[in-house]
Amino acid sequence: MELVEAIKSRRSIRKFKDQPVPKAEIEKMLDAARWAPSACNRQLWEFVVIRRKDIRERIAREACFGQKFLLGAPVIIAVFYDDTKERQDEDHPAKHDSIQSASAAIQNMILTAHSLGLGSIWAGSIRHMMKLNKILHVPSSIRPVAIVAVGYPAETPKPPYRRPFQSFVHYDQYRQGPATYPNSPDPEDWSLEALSAYRAQVCWFGGNISPDFILERVGFQGRTYSTLMEYAERLWPVSGRVLDVLPYAGGFLAGLLKIAKNPKQITAFELSEGNVEFIRENLDGFSLPEPLFAVGTDTELKLPNGPYSFITCFFRTEKMPEPLHLLNEMHRVLDSSGTLILAAELKGLTGIPRMLPGKHKTLHTSKWWNTGAVKPRSKRVILSWIRSAGFEITESRVLRSHGLVKSLARQLFRIQGDTLILVLKK
8 A cells, every 4th residue: 555545545443344454454453653753863762462351341431531442452552651760840842752753653663553454443542541551560650652452443434624735834934724713712702704614623522423423422411412312302393494504523413413303404514624524534334314404604604594393402693703693694584483492501600610720712712713703691681582582482391411409519610500491483
């Protein structure tokens, strides 16, 4: 396989065959890793090959967010670097040389795996690094960089969305792109164009998803998902058009496709082709009706003309620069006898973290850094928007994240607000 072909055809694999990987193949990957560029040729990397299922289970459960592909892969390789031989002062330009060297080694590994007919995925989200060290008996001075899961692929993912070449290449000097990202967690500080670009390029969720995956997620999000799907199934029209507004990563859209009496009723509205490709990648494996998506512009929020018998809008008012304009647009395209289900996260209590210096003042120190700007509002504010847009409330419910005491505690520490669910008519 030619190098450029390997680079362009390699995919992150999350589903593996139940088939062992020969030790010789693993060693070919590791041999390629040791020939990666290394700062000052120090080669401070260390690799721990894990084949035992019980150890993989502990790593997935205790150190890595419960990521299932670590369990499904017959082999995982934990990559470390020796911090004792690194510069210890954070400001020194050589401080991160070995992380870069280990990353180059990982790239060699996964390209070699692909050339050998193996699949792999580079997992950089190690939640508890010291827990990983403890499980593998690695000294604390040797730092984790990433985990690579390896096996024979049981899936063939489609090519993912890639930014256009001209959007990130600069000659001689940097030129400002069309969309800039304010470092603010408040969507009112963002333009629609910047929000759209951020969602398509920066947001965390990628890879195949399904309703079953969401329902398996622990805690409040799974409960919210199942509750909203119960509302949708109960209110779903026998005939007429259905509009899902700004499906984001596609999780709720996946649920709607699953419960739809006729999936061809559904139109999913997004702001740009980049957002659509992001969702299509996540829903790879679903049989999607065509045409499914209606694409607007990222400079003006204008929904496709209706009328629609049924509209769903889940957790979008808190992520838009002008929430009332979004509600006005949904009112415009909703049929005179149609139904809108709106879900919004409610503003939590003013708690201790707000009083800490600088806490949540920027996007990248807020809990929403990897999903874009979010501003939950109070129930009073949301209801005032509903009245201004001309809707009538036929059902209203506050879904608590947990029991009353735990819900208040989670709001106090800004972990999770409650959800307001509204069923609206014109």
